[in-house]
Amino acid sequence: MNWGKGIMLSIIGFICVVMTMVVISVRMDGIELVTDSYYEKEIVYQNQIDKEQVTLDQGKDVISLNSQKKVVLIDLPHGVKGTLHLYRPSDVSLDKILPLQGKENGKIEVPVGKLKAGYWKAQLNWEENGVAYYQEKKMTF
Known part of the structure; x- marks a missing residue:
């Protein structure tokens, strides 16, 4: 494996981790404001x-x-x-x-x-x- 493939796999891995965190955050229940008013x-x-x-x-x-x-x-x-x-x-x-x-x-x-x-x-x-x-x-x- 050369440098180009390693860098590309690292970038793809990072994007996957970030997208996973975004999906988990959006689907979370129970996120409430401190108060309604x-x-x-x-x-x-x-x-x-x-x-x-x-x-x-x-x-x-x-x-x-x-x-x-x-x-x-x-x-x-x-x-x-x-x-x-x-x-x-x-x-x-x-x-x-x-x-x-x-x-x-x-x-x-x-x-x-x-x-x-x-x-x-x-x-x-x-x-x-x-x-x-x-x-x-x-x-x-």
Whole structure:
């Protein structure tokens, strides 16, 4: 075999590999956008950034995970209302949105043992004394 045939076989092999990858990518199921209303949410995203910055500035850390008990612990002050969004990036159909209200006797326990194991984001929005807050934690359970 000479150089010309070797180079030609290498090019043909490369083209076959690339075409195979393209066909596999096109046939993949389950490719989802992060959210259905992506463009509308992008417009109001600066509000989300502002709420997150206020939360960081005031040193509020209200979300934690207890892996042994398989619960997400939320520490909201008594009477404060919020919304917890358990967000699964790989499958939007598994998302859960839960309304919460702060308890006088301690932290709110949100059981996560029945959720599909894997990567989740816990996103909490709440308002306290007229100030809007937002915190997000990445969790694997």
